[in-house]
Amino acid sequence: MDVKHLCLGVLSSGPASGYDIKKHFESSFKHFFVAGYGSIYPALSRLLEQGYVEVERLQQDRLPDKKIYCITGAGRKAFQTALENSVPRHKIRSEFLAMMHFSHLLPAAQVCDALDVHLSELQQLRDNLEQAAADKKLSAHGGDFSRHYSLVSTKALIDFVLGEKSKFIANSSPNIAVKA
Amino acid sequence: MDVKHLCLGVLSSGPASGYDIKKHFESSFKHFFVAGYGSIYPALSRLLEQGYVEVERLQQDRLPDKKIYCITGAGRKAFQTALENSVPRHKIRSEFLAMMHFSHLLPAAQVCDALDVHLSELQQLRDNLEQAAADKKLSAHGGDFSRHYSLVSTKALIDFVLGEKSKFIANSSPNIAVKA
DNA sequence: CACGGCATGTAATAAGTTACATGATTTA
DNA sequence: TAAATCATGTAACTTATTACATGCCGTG
Numbered sequence: 001m002d003v004k005h006l007c008l009g010v011l012s013s014g015p016a017s018g019y020d021i022k023k024h025f026e027s028s029f030k031h032f033f034v035a036g037y038g039s040i041y042p043a044l045s046r047l048l049e050q051g052y053v054e055v056e057r058l059q060q061d062r063l064p065d066k067k068i069y070c071i072t073g074a075g076r077k078a079f080q081t082a083l084e085n086s087v088p089r090h091k092i093r094s095e096f097l098a099m100m101h102f103s104h105l106l107p108a109a110q111v112c113d114a115l116d117v118h119l120s121e122l123q124q125l126r127d128n129l130e131q132a133a134a135d136k137k138l139s140a141h142g143g144d145f146s147r148h149y150s151l152v153s154t155k156a157l158i159d160f161v162l163g164e165k166s167k168f169i170a171n172s173s174p175n176i177a178v179k180a
Numbered sequence: 181m182d183v184k185h186l187c188l189g190v191l192s193s194g195p196a197s198g199y200d201i202k203k204h205f206e207s208s209f210k211h212f213f214v215a216g217y218g219s220i221y222p223a224l225s226r227l228l229e230q231g232y233v234e235v236e237r238l239q240q241d242r243l244p245d246k247k248i249y250c251i252t253g254a255g256r257k258a259f260q261t262a263l264e265n266s267v268p269r270h271k272i273r274s275e276f277l278a279m280m281h282f283s284h285l286l287p288a289a290q291v292c293d294a295l296d297v298h299l300s301e302l303q304q305l306r307d308n309l310e311q312a313a314a315d316k317k318l319s320a321h322g323g324d325f326s327r328h329y330s331l332v333s334t335k336a337l338i339d340f341v342l343g344e345k346s347k348f349i350a351n352s353s354p355n356i357a358v359k360a
Numbered sequence: 361c362a363c364g365g366c367a368t369g370t371a372a373t374a375a376g377t378t379a380c381a382t383g384a385t386t387t388a
Numbered sequence: 389t390a391a392a393t394c395a396t397g398t399a400a401c402t403t404a405t406t407a408c409a410t411g412c413c414g415t416g
Contacts (some may be wrong), residue, residue: 031272032272099181223366245367246367
């Protein structure tokens with residue numbers, strides 16, 4: 001499962017442009033797979049070469065042409081196969097936790113900042129996931145699972161980080177306590 | 181924060197061989213950063229070129245020479261700088277969640293399998309983290325944070341997946357219910 | 361005697377990130 | 389008038405993955 005296959009996945013529920021697909025990544029995949037234009041556009045080109053998608057050029061008034069991609073039969077089949085053969089890996093790469101691991105080498109203020117930054121990221125993710133759950137248009141009930149999965153984890157982590165931050169501030173010098 | 185810097189991080193608390201460093205990744209970094217020999221050995225070579233580490237060859241009886249790497253002053257400084265300048269990213273790439281997102285295209289049995297596989301991975305991770313917490317030799321109290329962080333999330337996810345699996349089985353055909 | 365652990369590495373490939381490059385439209 | 393959105397893409401770079409290549413030791 002790479003960007004290419006996820007693009008096929010998006011296209012399996014209807015035609016879309018590269019730009020649309022990017023938006024779909026943002027709204028539905030963000031919590032488990034990140035991709036930018038720099039990986040989506042090349043992916044679509046390769047899918048086109050391989051005959052997994054077809055493209056239709058739409059002229060627009062004053063805006064650049066839109067390229068609408070449409071999945072082919074071969075594309076559907078390839079996606080199905082990829083789905084069936086994919087091993088359900090789940091990887092985390094966290095520079096945040098690396099930083100925390102070596103927090104004894106850092107000034108307390110910086111650790112506190114990192115905690116704050118991470119906390120607000122978690123909170124934003126939680127809000128996005130909750131809103132997505134509310135806008136139920138996305139609920140192909142598989143989408144539900146991945147959203148709830150991330151929500152469960154995110155909520156638990158917010159509580160944890162909040163608690164650790166308090167502890168951390170209590171153990172630090174007063175001038176930092178003031179900052180927070 | 182990449183493999184190179186994490187190697188420096190390991191070496192900042194004492195000399196080690198590439199093999200040792202790999203073991204350290206397994207035992208302490210696994211839950212937030214994965215690296216194999218294929219990235220660790222080249223990383224050490226580059227660190228050597230850059231003068232951030234020094235190496236001493238140890239001859240061993242009947243075993244291949246051991247190369248003991250030792251961090252230099254410049255290495256410590258570079259690590260410190262990297263630590264101070266690193267942005268606390270936290271990225272998840274999950275083929276498991278991708279699979280679940282498109283679970284409506286898969287046979288129920290395969291979804292159930294993926295759920296089982298993921299669940300046992302989570303349980304294993306939980307056990308490892310709990311054991312690491314028990315063996316307190318690793319507790320440079322920064323290590324504590326990252327372990328607890330992952331533990332909190334993992335425990336919440338185990339509960340969630342357990343619940344979802346039951347629901348999923350209840351909604352599926354009886355022959356699958358038997359399997360599980 | 362097979363398997364896991366000890367011990368090092370390279371080479372080919374795949375993959376993704378970042379910055380660059382352009383430019384009109386809409387909204388605050 | 390500044391910023392966000394729409395819309396496409398390329399090129400250079402960095403990074404990590406995978407498989408390959410070797411070989412001894414200890415344990416069951």
